[in-house]
Amino acid sequence: MVIMERLKSPPPLMIVSDLDHTMVDHQDHDNLSLLRFNSLWEDAYRRDSLLVFSTARSPILYKELRKEKPLLTPDVIITSIGTEIAFGNPMVPDHSWVETLNRGKWNREIVLEETSKFPELTLQPKTEQRLHKISFYIDEGKGEAVTKELSQLLEKRGLDVKIIHSWGMNLDVIPRGGGKGEALEYLLKKLKAEGMFPLNTLACGDSEHDAELFSIPDVHGVMVSNSQEELLKWHTENALNNSKLIHSSERCADGILQAIDYFKLGPTLSPRDSSEFLNGKSDIANPGQEVVRFYLFYERLRRGEIKKYETYINSFKEACDQDAVFFHPSGAEKSLRDIFDELRKYHGDKSRKKFWVWVDQVLVIDNIPGRCIVKFDKWEQYEDERKCCTTTVEFTSKGGGSLVWEQVKQIWSGEPELDDENSCWII
Numbered sequence: 001m002v003i004m005e006r007l008k009s010p011p012p013l014m015i016v017s018d019l020d021h022t023m024v025d026h027q028d029h030d031n032l033s034l035l036r037f038n039s040l041w042e043d044a045y046r047r048d049s050l051l052v053f054s055t056a057r058s059p060i061l062y063k064e065l066r067k068e069k070p071l072l073t074p075d076v077i078i079t080s081i082g083t084e085i086a087f088g089n090p091m092v093p094d095h096s097w098v099e100t101l102n103r104g105k106w107n108r109e110i111v112l113e114e115t116s117k118f119p120e121l122t123l124q125p126k127t128e129q130r131l132h133k134i135s136f137y138i139d140e141g142k143g144e145a146v147t148k149e150l151s152q153l154l155e156k157r158g159l160d161v162k163i164i165h166s167w168g169m170n171l172d173v174i175p176r177g178g179g180k181g182e183a184l185e186y187l188l189k190k191l192k193a194e195g196m197f198p199l200n201t202l203a204c205g206d207s208e209h210d211a212e213l214f215s216i217p218d219v220h221g222v223m224v225s226n227s228q229e230e231l232l233k234w235h236t237e238n239a240l241n242n243s244k245l246i247h248s249s250e251r252c253a254d255g256i257l258q259a260i261d262y263f264k265l266g267p268t269l270s271p272r273d274s275s276e277f278l279n280g281k282s283d284i285a286n287p288g289q290e291v292v293r294f295y296l297f298y299e300r301l302r303r304g305e306i307k308k309y310e311t312y313i314n315s316f317k318e319a320c321d322q323d324a325v326f327f328h329p330s331g332a333e334k335s336l337r338d339i340f341d342e343l344r345k346y347h348g349d350k351s352r353k354k355f356w357v358w359v360d361q362v363l364v365i366d367n368i369p370g371r372c373i374v375k376f377d378k379w380e381q382y383e384d385e386r387k388c389c390t391t392t393v394e395f396t397s398k399g400g401g402s403l404v405w406e407q408v409k410q411i412w413s414g415e416p417e418l419d420d421e422n423s424c425w426i427i
Helices: 032-045 059-068 095-102 108-115 143-156 180-193 208-215 229-238 252-262 288-302 309-318 336-346
Strands: 014-017 050-054 076-079 084-087 121-123 134-138 161-166 170-175 201-205 220-223 245-247 320-327 333-335 355-368 371-382 385-398 402-412
Touching: 032 252, 032 288, 032 355, 050 180, 059 076, 076 180, 084 095, 084 180, 095 180, 108 134, 108 143, 143 161, 143 170, 161 208, 180 201, 180 208, 201 208, 201 252, 208 220, 208 229, 220 229, 220 252, 229 245, 288 309, 288 336, 288 355, 288 371, 309 320, 309 336, 320 336, 333 336, 336 402
Parallel strands: 014 050, 014 201, 050 076, 201 220, 220 245, 320 402
Antiparallel strands: 076 084, 121 134, 134 170, 161 170, 320 333, 355 371, 371 385, 385 402
């Protein structure tokens, strides 16, 4: 698997999270809870833990959500209610999972034939019709009766399927061997075979789709505070005595952080919530922390939220080698110390505006004694415009465990829609 290229030992934590209304709060228009989670993950977990998204969305709608929300890139993405698994940013499909589902009693044509007999069902758009998933809208109040009758019809036709009714309006038919729970069990077995079984796994969800995640032995679980009544009813009837499953008092991503704290799975204070984060000493063993620290400062500087910004600018400047270089994505080469100096004139230029910065996939790609290179995607959003640069930072270390900035190089991710690249993009 792609993720095996970076793991040196079993991950201390694997988070498996639903997206809509769990990791993503659609009522949080500034995405503050998601950005809070992002900073913590890249600062404390990305280097040695695993992030898995498990969603009912098809790969197509998942990619659309990534364009709308500041989602991190997961190590594994499970889509279509656990019937598709892919790895990494390129979303490399897991063909052995497809073969596993093909061995079950599944036939799309028979499902479509039998469901056509129900006027209460309307096929969802083509994007949501997948090899091992057929999705419908269902008339309100008809879910229980249709599920029961359809199950009997499909069983008589020799099929073995799951019928999942969620949000009062959706009905999905998938193979019995599919589902979020089965996909997670499959992934855990795959990791165990590679000697990378997570020390702790935290499943996070809000709907009946996610109930299977909470039924796997030795997996911690959190139902976020805004969970649907169907899931809470399932919990009362099936898992009331499960001490590894909690119902958080916080919404969405904040509920995930609450669960990490409750189960004592690792750090929970996001850099975005720490008043001392910018004053903290960089961890030589985790240079990605310095990257998160700098870009959080950069965002708050431009939002005008840092009063003593001169002190921090001087601090970053002093952490630069005299000859440190910045390669702008336009191709221009500049002194990195001069770039830090120039930040002064941007203080507050995005004040009271929708301006956010986040980093994704912060990983050390080269590490030898006294020197390391960190690679990541740096995202910047101003109002409705988003830009991204693939960035590499070269650090050296000096006495006392301090990091020295030697070089920053940025390359556009995709084609930027900018009139003046040099003036619109700083670093």
